[in-house]
Amino acid sequence: MITAPLFALFAACTYEEPFQIENLSGTVVVPRAAATREIVDPDGVVQPPLTDSRFIGPIYLGLYASMLGPNEVASYPHPEVGPQIGDVQSDAYPYGGTTVGDLRFACFEALSCKVVSDRFVDFDDVVSFFKDTLYLPFEDAAGEVVESGDLMRHTCYDLLEVYTDEEVNLTASDENEDGKIDDLDLQFQENADGDFAAEFTIWQQEMVYDNDDVENDAAAFSLWAFADQPSATEFNFVTCDDSNGAGLFIGEYAEEYYGGRVRQDVLNVPSNYITGGDYVASEAFVWENADDRPVITLDWEVL
Amino acid sequence: MIRFRNVRLAMRFVAMMVALLAALPAWAVSGGQLRVVVEDTEQLPVPEAEVRVSSPQLIGGEQKRVSDANGEALFTELPPGLYTIRVTSTLGGVTAIDVAVDLGRTTVQKLKVSGGEGTEVEVKGTRAAVDVESTSRSTVLTKEFLNNVPTGQTYQDAISLTPGVTGQGGNKNIGGGATNENTYMLDGANITDPVTGTFSVNFNFDAIAQIEVLLGGYMPEYGTSVGGIVNLVTDSGSNELEFIVSADYTNGAWSPKYDARYSADGLQIAVTGFDRQYEILTLRSRVSGPIVRDKAWFILSYQMDRSLIAVAGVDQPRDFEGHYILSKLTVQPSEDHRLTAFVQLDPTTIDNIVQSAYTLPEAQGRQAQGGVVTQARWQWFLAPEVNSDLMFVVQKNYIEIGAVPCTHDAELGYHPCRPGEQEGVEDWETPGRLGTGGAYDSVNWGYYNFDDRISYIPQAKLNVVGINDPLGGSHDFKFGIEGRQLIWDQTQGYSGNLLIIDLNAVPYDPTTFQNYYNLEISGPIKYRTTGSQFGAFAQDSYKPVSNVTINYGVRLDSFVMRNDLGEPVIDGTLAGPRLFAAWDPFGDQKTKVATGWGRFNDTGVLGVADFTSASGYGSKLYFGEFFTDNGATGQGFLSNSSLMYSYDPIASANVSSLNTRSPRVDEVLLLLEREVVNDFAVISNMAGKFSRFMYEPDELNVIYDSDGSAVIGTSYGATAGYNVFRLRTPLLAKRDYFQWDLGARKVSSRRWQAEATYTYTQSLGSSTSALSGSFVNDPQTQYNYGPLNTDLNHVVKAAGFWEIPKTDPSTTTVGLSAFYYSGMPEERLYLSEGLLGGGTSYALRLRPRGTYLRFNPWWEVNLRLQQEIKVRKGNLEADVTLFNLFNNNAATFYDFGYIDFQTRMLITGRQDPLQLRLGLRYEY
Structure with a gap:
């Protein structure tokens, strides 16, 4: 008589869902070369090479069935893709993924598809980077060159109807909790090798295990990543769709432009968006334990 | 152990148990209990005293018990209300009036007898300020209270008087639960909306005798709830x-x-x-x-x-x-x-x-x-x-x-x-x-x-x-x-x-x-x-x-x-x-x-x-004029407003x-x-x-x-x-x-x-x-x-x-x-x-x-x-x-x-x- 309730109670205590869901964390490393550029000033003079984490584009990390080396599909290491049937694109069918740095609408038409989150300390940093580092000053709606971070902040607050920098969600926050926001709060930090490293988390990933590798209990998916590096002249990102995005919703402030948004099939068909100058990982990582914290290095420059 | 007075009673008990199992019976908490403790002047229990209770709310007339060895007589399933207790014993008699019995509560009324057989003393009963037997976190809202304090004239409003009940509208948050996690009981039956988990009935306020609001600590007879229980009687x-x-x-x-x-x-x-x-x-x-x-x-x-x-x-x-x-x-x-x-x-x-x-x-x-x-x-x-x-x-x-x-x-x-x-x-x-x-x-x-x-x-x-x-x-x-x-x-x-x-x-x-x-x-x-x-x-x-x-x-x-x-x-x-x-x-x-x-x-x-x-529903979405070139502030990327943009399948x-x-x-x-x-x-x-x-x-x-x-x-x-x-x-x-x-x-x-x-x-x-x-x-x-x-x-x-x-x-x-x-x-x-x-x-x-x-x-x-x-x-x-x-x-x-x-x-x-x-x- 008493067995049934005790069993039910015990079963309740040991309940587990019939699948395993984990937060998968690790580190992505971008080689120093990816953060180094030679800028040509307005007079056509090539400046000395400059290394700056602001040159690093959005990083896309995907969990794929497997990874292949360079072959006829792509000239660089890439995820295995399904067959192309008719006009249907070959699809890599990712299990999951995330980003390090997100494409953001930065409140000016001229900045559509040019700004990645957590690369800049503050709005002054954005303005000076485009104006003084890239020599790509941008204009406001009245055609005036934006000279100050304050103007950018006010424009963002006005346009997005927000009240704090945190809500604009573009610049860094006090990640290291030292009471101030500075370069140490940016996502990518230089490591001992002179490369740049950033943490990532793939939230609530359902673990899938490879039936052929039960003994090793390895996940059936491999982590692979690539960096969409900005174009040399316009500092644009290929993974950004500038005919879509925030402008659609802005209403009275919309002036026939869109803020840009990330393309929704980046992880499905990465080869559509990987171009010369981008960096990909030459080795994938396979989780054997959800607590593993892999370091994935984007060590292959696409030519 | 239960001691049955005779075999016939035992047979009835067995028959009832069989009937219970066959008839898929159930439960209800729609009354209160009254425990009368008869004592002498030395606070010693008085067994074999005759205890009778009556109330205008008690159908069937007066109920009678004999106190046990502990001097106690227990009355159960009493409708909420005010009761009169009459005790007769060889040590004397006592009558307590206005003894309150509340929903889901056990009223303990101690009565002293003295003066010898045939004497009668009348005392005023009390409503206990502390229910020392209850372990539930609950409040009973009596008709007297609801008829005298300013509150809305619905049970949904009235329960706002209870600590731990918050929120607006008819469905309240009770004891930290969501508005759709309460159980509503009417005369002991669960009448919670089976679809939403909210209240399902608006009710005649004058017909409510008492409302018991339970936030937690209640016993299994009240049923299931991960919020609170609103028990109307x-x-x-x-x-x-x-x-x-x-x-x-x-x-x-x-x-x-x-x-x-x-x-x-x-x-x-x-x-x-x-x-x-x-x-x-x-x-x-x-x-x-x-x-x-x-x-x-x-x-x-x-x-x-x-x-x-x-x-x-x-x-x-x-x-x-x-x-x-x-x-x-x-x-x-x-x-x-x-x-x-x-x-x-x-x-x-x-x-x-x-x-x-x-x-x-x-x-x-x-x-x-x-x-x-x-x-x-x-x-x-x-x-x-x-x-x-x-x-x-x-x-x-x-x-x-x-x-x-x-x-x-x-x-x-x-x-x-x-x-x-x-x-x-x-x-x-x-x-x-x-x-x-x-x-x-x-x-x-x-x-x-x-x-x-x-x-x-x-x-x-x-x-x-x-x-x-x-x-x-x-x-x-x-x-x-x-x-x-x-x-x-x-x-x-x-x-x-x-x-x-x-x-x-x-x-x-x-x-x-x-x-x-x-x-x-x-x-x-x-x-x-x-x-x-x-x-x-x-x-x-x-x-x-x-x-x-x-x-x-x-x-x-x-x-x-x-x-x-x-x-x-x-x-x-x-x-x-x-x-x-x-x-x-x-x-x-x-x-x-x-x-x-x-x-x-x-x-x-x-x-x-x-x-x-x-x-x-399956649906097809067609763009309107906002998306055409003609709109003054339209987005202007479509020239044909009849274009079907997307469809949702029925499945x-x-x-x-x-x-x-x-x-x-x-x-x-x-x-x-x-x-x-x-x-x-x-x-x-x-x-x-x-x-x-x-x-x-x-x-x-x-x-x-x-x-x-x-x-x-x-x-x-x-x-x-x-x-x-x-x-x-x-x-x-x-x-x-x-x-x-x-x-x-x-x-x-x-x-x-x-x-x-x-x-x-x-x-x-x-x-x-x-x-x-x-x-x-x-x-x-x-x-x-x-x-x-x-x-x-x-x-x-x-x-x-x-x-x-x-x-x-x-x-x-x-x-x-x-x-x-x-x-x-x-x-x-x-x-x-x-x-x-x-x-x-x-x-x-x-x-x-x-x-x-x-x-x-x-x-x-x-x-x-x-x-x-x-x-x-x-x-x-x-x-x-x-x-x-x-x-x-x-x-x-x-x-x-x-x-x-x-x-x-x-x-x-x-x-x-x-x-x-x-x-x-x-x-x-």
């Missing part, structure tokens, strides 16, 4: 023919008005009070009395509620008209049997259900609702220690939504009939037009829904009480089983199978009005969802010594809820053990220390099972995890109560409730960027532009609730009663209620856990009344109630981009839940004055109540919307204004 009548009629009129439009408040650029952010409407008329009548004295009583009750309430800026008031009809017959043909038949109906119509300034009269909707509750009950008092309770309940509720019937009465201002159109016609053909960005809803309501919910509830209970334990002490055993068969039928569709969406391209600027898009929708759908719940419990209230009570027991619940394909979506077999103990350290009935742990399970609602129902892509479990709450409590002076107790009650495994879906297809604001891939292929949701019960879907009540209670005596409580609460969690959607956007998990809307850190509630002692009995009563709520946490939500081509987008957080800001606190004071007016026959009473005496106007609800739609912090709900309620009540 109705009157049965008496041997006196009684007629009561009353009328109340409430007006909130006489209050001082506030100006509107505007933002710097002219947007109205807080509405004016000048043009709002607030009127309520309530008519009640009740007749009750004997059909056969002491054998058969009846009660008939009718109540009409009519209210016209419009928020400021809205021309058409929400027009509510409800008729509540109740009849109850109680028959006690012999000492052993009591039969009850009960029917209640509450047909209601609500016109103009959308209270928005952006809805035109012709686009307003009507909700017709109501239903019937029928109950047949047989209580069998087999022996003083043994009784059974068999009940069968059938409940049907309906909700019908459609357009407000048209009228040619232009003055009324409701949905106008077109020329030549017949009065009262509802248009089922013309598509409705919905506005966004400040554009009006226009043309027609455009949607219809016919919804029937049926519950069949057989239940039975067996009480075996006052059983002496061979090792000492006594037991009150209770056993019960219950079944609940649930059916939910729905028929719904869109007028003309089309829905037209308009917008102001520049929000709130009508000069930029355009057609936004149009949805061509598949035809009407009709489907059925079903469920079954079976439960059983066993519990004991064990008193090893006179000042210790150990309440323990367990519930076993098995349930299955099916979708429209008959697939079991959620099911389970659950154990809900409880172990609580109460200690009266001084043995003087004045102090209680109680503690314990209990598990409370959720046996699901049909609304959750419906998550994976296949029935649904639902939602699935259910194969191994969901049921949400459950573990509660621990520590209750300290002490009567410091006569009838006055101080209270410190603490409880922690930990809710786990709430029903929440996640999303299987879409892959997001780092914060969930944009889509970067899909698992089911790049062309799969749809979301796939999966119902789960993840461990992360949880709530942690802590409540500490500090208060004082003065029970009714010497012409006054009062209760005041300060409550500190902390309520953190990731799931506000079932299917809240907290887990559909994976990266947002990092922000899911935070303060919930029940995280009202500081709440003060006080209520009481005083009969002004000018005459005896008093003719004037003053009642007062006051409430203070510190502000609840509020969120600012942002729009994630969602899937292009018809996918779902989400409210996005940039910081942990509930940490953006807090509402301002709000408070109100209510005053009630009742004056008896001399009439030749009967009693006439005038009743004047002022609600929100200081006309406070604090915001109670903000609406942030999404950031991409020009979010302003619009205040969409404020305290009800100062209201004057005038009432007349006549009793004969």
Whole structure:
């Protein structure tokens, strides 16, 4: 008589869902070369090479069935893709993924598809980077060159109807909790090798295990990543769709432009968006334990 | 052990047990207990004393027991009310009058006998300030209290007087639970809405004898709930023919008005009070009395509620008209049997259900609702220690939504009939037009829904009480089983199978009005969802010594809820053990220390099972003029407005995890109560409730960027532009609730009663209620856990009344109630981009839940004055109540919307204004 309730109670205590869901964390490393550029000033003079984490584009990390080396599909290491049937694109069918740095609408038409989150300390940093580092000053709606971070902040607050920098969600926050926001709060930090490293988390990933590798209990998916590096002249990102995005919703402030948004099939068909100058990982990582914290290095420059 | 007086009685007991098992019996908590302790002057027990109790509420006449070796006589299943106890013994006699028996409580009345046989002493009974045997966190609202303090005249309003009950509207948050997690019981039967988990019946207020509000710590007989329990018990009548009629009129439009408040650029952010409407008329009548004295009583009750309430800026008031009809017959043909038949109906119509300034009269909707509750009950008092309770309940509720019937009465201002159109016609053909960005809803309501919910509830209970334990002490055993068969039928569709969406391209600027898009929708759908719940419990209230009570027991619940394909979506077999103990350290009935742990399970609602129902609408989305080149502020990338942009298939892509479990709450409590002076107790009650495994879906297809604001891939292929949701019960879907009540209670005596409580609460969690959607956007998990809307850190509630002692009995009563709520946490939500081509987008957080800001606190004071007016026959009473005496106007609800739609912090709900309620009540 008493067995049934005790069993039910015990079963309740040991309940587990019939699948395993984990937060998968690790580190992505971008080689120093990816953060180094030679800028040509307005007079056509090539400046000395400059290394700056602001040159690093959005990083896309995907969990794929497997990874292949360079072959006829792509000239660089890439995820295995399904067959192309008719006009249907070959699809890599990712299990999951995330980003390090997100494409953001930065409140000016001229900045559509040019700004990645957590690369800049503050709005002054954005303005000076485009104006003084890239020599790509941008204009406001009245055609005036934006000279100050304050103007950018006010424009963002006005346009997005927000009240704090945190809500604009573009610049860094006090990640290291030292009471101030500075370069140490940016996502990518230089490591001992002179490369740049950033943490990532793939939230609530359902673990899938490879039936052929039960003994090793390895996940059936491999982590692979690539960096969409900005174009040399316009500092644009290929993974950004500038005919879509925030402008659609802005209403009275919309002036026939869109803020840009990330393309929704980046992880499905990465080869559509990987171009010369981008960096990909030459080795994938396979989780054997959800607590593993892999370091994935984007060590292959696409030519 | 039970000692049967003879073999015949034993046979009857066996027969009854068989009948219980065969008849699928059930349980009910619809009465109280009275434990009479007879002592001599040395406080030694007096056995073999004859104890008789009677009450106007007790059908069947006087009940008689003989005190046992401990001098105790226990009376069970007593209707709530005031009782007279007469004790006769060889040591003398004593009569106690006005001994209160309350719902779900055990009244312990000690009576001393002295003076020798034949002597008679009369004493005034008391209502205990501290119930030293109860381990539940609960409050009983008596008819006397509710009739004298200022409160709304509905049970949904009245329970706000209870500490730990928060929230607005008819469905409250009780003990940190969600508004759809409470259980509502009527005369012992579960009448909770089987689809939504909310209340299902509006009820005749005059027919309610008592309301018990349970926040936790209750025993298995009360059933299942992961929120609170609202236990209504109705009157049965008496041997006196009684007629009561009353009328109340409430007006909130006489209050001082506030100006509107505007933002710097002219947007109205807080509405004016000048043009709002607030009127309520309530008519009640009740007749009750004997059909056969002491054998058969009846009660008939009718109540009409009519209210016209419009928020400021809205021309058409929400027009509510409800008729509540109740009849109850109680028959006690012999000492052993009591039969009850009960029917209640509450047909209601609500016109103009959308209270928005952006809805035109012709686009307003009507909700017709109501239903019937029928109950047949047989209580069998087999022996003083043994009784059974068999009940069968059938409940049907309906909700019908459609357009407000048209009228040619232009003055009324409701949905106008077109020329030549017949009065009262509802248009089922013309598509409705919905506005966004400040554009009006226009043309027609455009949607219809016919919804029937049926519950069949057989239940039975067996009480075996006052059983002496061979090792000492006594037991009150209770056993019960219950079944609940649930059916939910729905028929719904869109007028003309089309829905037209308009917008102001520049929000709130009508000069930029355009057609936004149009949805061509598949035809009407009709489907059925079903469920079954079976439960059983066993519990004991064990008193090893006179000042210790150990309440323990367990519930076993098995349930299955099916979708429209008959697939079991959620099911389970659950154990809900409880172990609580109460200690009266001084043995003087004045102090209680109680503690314990209990598990409370959720046996699901049909609304959750419906998550994976296949029935649904398919639709094709066509762009409107906003997207064409012609629009002044259109987006200009389409030249052909008839282009179909996307389509949604009819089939639902939602699935259910194969191994969901049921949400459950573990509660621990520590209750300290002490009567410091006569009838006055101080209270410190603490409880922690930990809710786990709430029903929440996640999303299987879409892959997001780092914060969930944009889509970067899909698992089911790049062309799969749809979301796939999966119902789960993840461990992360949880709530942690802590409540500490500090208060004082003065029970009714010497012409006054009062209760005041300060409550500190902390309520953190990731799931506000079932299917809240907290887990559909994976990266947002990092922000899911935070303060919930029940995280009202500081709440003060006080209520009481005083009969002004000018005459005896008093003719004037003053009642007062006051409430203070510190502000609840509020969120600012942002729009994630969602899937292009018809996918779902989400409210996005940039910081942990509930940490953006807090509402301002709000408070109100209510005053009630009742004056008896001399009439030749009967009693006439005038009743004047002022609600929100200081006309406070604090915001109670903000609406942030999404950031991409020009979010302003619009205040969409404020305290009800100062209201004057005038009432007349006549009793004969």
